[in-house]
Amino acid sequence: MELFVQQLVNAVSLGGVYALLALGLAIVFSIMGMVNFAHGEIMTLAGYAMWFITITLVSPPLPVIILGALAMGLVAAVLMERIAFRPVRGASVTTMLLTSFAVSGILQVVFQNVISPRPRGVQLPPELSGVITVGGIDIGIIQLTAIVMVLVSLGLIMLFLRRTTLGISMRAAAQDFSVARLMGIRADRVIATAFAISGILAGVAAFLWVAQRGSVDPAMGLTPVIKAFIAAVMGGLGSLPGAVLGGFILGFIEIELQAWLPPEILPFKDAVALVIVLAILLWRPQGLLGRATDRA
Amino acid sequence: MRSRLTLDSPVQRSLFGTGLLGTILTVGAIFVLVLLGPPEQQVTINFLIAVVAVVGFQVYSGNSGILTFGHVAFVGIAAYASGILTMPPAIKEQALPNLIPALSQVELPLGLAVIGALVVVAFVALLFGVPFSRLSAAATPIATLAMLLITYVVLVGAADITRGSQTFYGVPPLTGMGVAVAAAILAILVARLFRESVPGLRLRASREDELAARSTGVDVARLRLVAWMLSALVVGLSGVLLAHNLTAFSPKQFYLTLQFALVAMLVVGGSTTVTGAVGGTFLVSLLLELARRAESALNGLAIGPIVLPQVFGLQEITLGLVILAVMYRRREGLFGRLEVDEMLARWWAGRRKGGNGKAPVETPQVPEDDWPDPEHPTVAS
Numbered sequence: 001m002e003l004f005v006q007q008l009v010n011a012v013s014l015g016g017v018y019a020l021l022a023l024g025l026a027i028v029f030s031i032m033g034m035v036n037f038a039h040g041e042i043m044t045l046a047g048y049a050m051w052f053i054t055i056t057l058v059s060p061p062l063p064v065i066i067l068g069a070l071a072m073g074l075v076a077a078v079l080m081e082r083i084a085f086r087p088v089r090g091a092s093v094t095t096m097l098l099t100s101f102a103v104s105g106i107l108q109v110v111f112q113n114v115i116s117p118r119p120r121g122v123q124l125p126p127e128l129s130g131v132i133t134v135g136g137i138d139i140g141i142i143q144l145t146a147i148v149m150v151l152v153s154l155g156l157i158m159l160f161l162r163r164t165t166l167g168i169s170m171r172a173a174a175q176d177f178s179v180a181r182l183m184g185i186r187a188d189r190v191i192a193t194a195f196a197i198s199g200i201l202a203g204v205a206a207f208l209w210v211a212q213r214g215s216v217d218p219a220m221g222l223t224p225v226i227k228a229f230i231a232a233v234m235g236g237l238g239s240l241p242g243a244v245l246g247g248f249i250l251g252f253i254e255i256e257l258q259a260w261l262p263p264e265i266l267p268f269k270d271a272v273a274l275v276i277v278l279a280i281l282l283w284r285p286q287g288l289l290g291r292a293t294d295r296a
Numbered sequence: 297m298r299s300r301l302t303l304d305s306p307v308q309r310s311l312f313g314t315g316l317l318g319t320i321l322t323v324g325a326i327f328v329l330v331l332l333g334p335p336e337q338q339v340t341i342n343f344l345i346a347v348v349a350v351v352g353f354q355v356y357s358g359n360s361g362i363l364t365f366g367h368v369a370f371v372g373i374a375a376y377a378s379g380i381l382t383m384p385p386a387i388k389e390q391a392l393p394n395l396i397p398a399l400s401q402v403e404l405p406l407g408l409a410v411i412g413a414l415v416v417v418a419f420v421a422l423l424f425g426v427p428f429s430r431l432s433a434a435a436t437p438i439a440t441l442a443m444l445l446i447t448y449v450v451l452v453g454a455a456d457i458t459r460g461s462q463t464f465y466g467v468p469p470l471t472g473m474g475v476a477v478a479a480a481i482l483a484i485l486v487a488r489l490f491r492e493s494v495p496g497l498r499l500r501a502s503r504e505d506e507l508a509a510r511s512t513g514v515d516v517a518r519l520r521l522v523a524w525m526l527s528a529l530v531v532g533l534s535g536v537l538l539a540h541n542l543t544a545f546s547p548k549q550f551y552l553t554l555q556f557a558l559v560a561m562l563v564v565g566g567s568t569t570v571t572g573a574v575g576g577t578f579l580v581s582l583l584l585e586l587a588r589r590a591e592s593a594l595n596g597l598a599i600g601p602i603v604l605p606q607v608f609g610l611q612e613i614t615l616g617l618v619i620l621a622v623m624y625r626r627r628e629g630l631f632g633r634l635e636v637d638e639m640l641a642r643w644w645a646g647r648r649k650g651g652n653g654k655a656p657v658e659t660p661q662v663p664e665d666d667w668p669d670p671e672h673p674t675v676a677s
Contacts, residue, residue, distance in 0.1 A: 035434060087624045093434045094363050098563055099623045105556060106616035109609035117608055222552075230442050233435045267453035271446040278427050278442065285430035 015251020016150030021228030024198030040221025077199025236290025352530030361503030366440030372550030374535030566629020
């Protein structure tokens with residue numbers, strides 16, 4: 001029981017990070033058909049913002065660090081769309097994928113040269129690394145924070161998409177962009193909002209990622225975002241609930257494999273996890289919650 | 297009046313186009329061999345190996361319109377497979393003491409090792425290709441990236457066979473200039489023949505409009521699988537050549553860096569034609585070599601007492617900027633949508649019609665939205 005709860009906590013906190021990233025990718029994809037390879041660099045930038053805050057301010061309070069990460073994620077994502085992605089708006093999936101892919105490579109080199117190719121340590125308040133005991137079960141505060149932040153973020157996004165005019169117009173645009181524009185929905189505003197949301201979510205993910213690892217480096221965003229991509233595809237590319245579901249499932253698979261794989265197979269953990277995902281895709285090529293007709 | 301250069305048969309067109317590109321490559325290789333030193337010869341061999349790989353990418357990505365971020369997995373698998381098959385048993389005892397006995401006594405010549413390596417590649421490609429061919433065009437590039445990750449993790453993890461992340465050494469150096477040129481020409485010929493074949497034409501139709509192609513009875517999933525397999529084999533061949541050129545390597549040489557460079561080579565020239573793939577490989581290889589030399593010249597440079605800070609990633613940033621420039625200015629690639637023989641034929645036909653020695657026939661205007669996506673129609677900004 002104790003082991004089960006601890007595993008569940010680990011799975012939800014890791015899967016939650018994937019879910020946030022995958023949701024950000026899915027929002028942008030559903031609105032403009034872009035698979036944003038440079039999402040990881042938004043996350044890395046948010047991580048560098050945390051590093052910058054912790055070295056410039058003397059023991060900054062946690063909310064300041066979190067807000068810094070979110071603000072950086074938002075600004076980075078919106079600027080990226082303005083500067084790099086607007087010239088290819090409306091182009092094919094391939095063109096947009098390549099553009100974002102080039103932006104990702106360029107930003108990584110910029111981080112290496114402007115900041116450092118080596119990891120930068122981020123000193124977070126020590127109370128974050130503690131452990132609390134709930135009913136005889138030890139739970140790390142970082143994991144608990146992760147779960148709370150993931151659930152709050154997802155809840156707020158859901159409220160925004162269901163209750164606000166802008167949110168509803170975004171859902172309309174995700175279903176059919178051209179028709180939504182005919183209904184008077186502004187393309188620029190919807191796309192900018194999509195990037196802003198994906199940037200904020202990447203900021204939350206960056207905070208949780210850096211809080212667990214304690215440092216930020218130029219390629220930090222690459223691995224989690226590739227996993228989030230895979231999670232989004234597993235959930236059904238373009239489906240927002242699918243992306244969240246895919247993220248949690250991938251986190252769950254990874255944690256379970258870590259716990260149960262025999263030691264001689266443990267080095268292959270990531271490969272096994274991805275093979276399981278591909279097996280799911282063999283069974284449902286459109287993804288778990290994707291539409292079966294959506295083949296083009 | 298019919299022009300002599302109007303090549304009606306697809307096979308003739310493929311042969312003529314391959315002959316043109318092959319002649320250029322052969323003459324270039326001889327020129328380098330005769331006039332330039334060993335470093336330049338090595339760069340040229342690397343370029344020719346890249347041609348094989350990128351042309352292999354083109355077979356799949358160019359005809360199906362689906363980008364691949366995973367084909368470098370086949371380079372790696374073929375490199376290790378061929379390395380194990382050709383390594384002398386005496387070296388194996390040292391390098392791979394835990395290799396299974398059936399493999400530890402094997403020492404094959406290059407020709408047989410190529411076949412062995414390609415059988416392994418074909419097996420892996422089929423394993424991944426079946427689920428991939430059923431995915432949507434937007435999801436497939438991500439899935440291929442997953443394939444590359446899986447392969448990398450397995451190459452690092454299977455230390456008994458690959459020495460893990462340590463350097464795999466003792467591979468006989470068998471890739472000379474001649475072998476590399478021959479392989480490049482073979483790859484070009486295979487890619488051209490597939491492109492002009494009926495399945496190739498059908499797959500290209502599905503690239504332009506998947507729904508329309510399917511509505512005329514084209515089995516898109518099946519053709520994607522066919523192109524995937526052929527492409528994996530050609531890319532595998534480049535892996536064999538690379539192994540016998542490097543002679544010592546580790547898994548991280550067959551990972552994202554190489555993958556990104558090869559993708560850039562493909563799209564810069566234009567992925568829809570074999571000519572574009574070869575031309576793009578040439579241009580990007582040239583730029584990368586210049587960037588490499590510039591980086592080593594810049595680092596350690598001092599202006600008077602000021603030592604310039606170290607520069608990183610000049611090659612990576614070159615790749616990024618080149619891709620961005622092409623995506624912003626010329627999405628169909630620098631060489632457009634015509635093969636070299638088609639360009640010549642058009643130029644020739646225009647010359648005869650115009651009679652003034654100029655070429656009035658221009659390349660056809662390619663629509664802004666090169667690969668239309670029915671789910672996401674053009675959004676005017």
